[in-house]
Amino acid sequence: MSTKDGVLTEKITAWEMAIGTYRITGFLQEDTAGATRAWVDDNGTTRAATDRVFRGTTAWDDAWDHLAELRDIYERRFMAYLKTLRGGPP
Secondary structure, three states: OEEEOOEEEEEEEEEEEEEOOEEEEEEEEEOOOOOEEEEEEEOOEEEEOOOOOEOOOOHHHHHHHHHHHHHHHHHHHHHHHHHHHOOOOO
């Protein structure tokens, strides 16, 4: 659970990739109104992973599935970054 301006919200980390100081984290967060959003923290820059807002009884499941799809996209970026560290082509 995390707080923002004294308001409690649910938060769960779905996945994380890290090499050295470079880190990508995907997480879900639910606000007090019950809306669930997917977020990505790309090496310190947090942004909405999508403009979709998930609501209802399946909100966490739907957002989790969506974030899993995004993991595949970010995994490619992460691997490209890793190749640059090793001196290979991007």
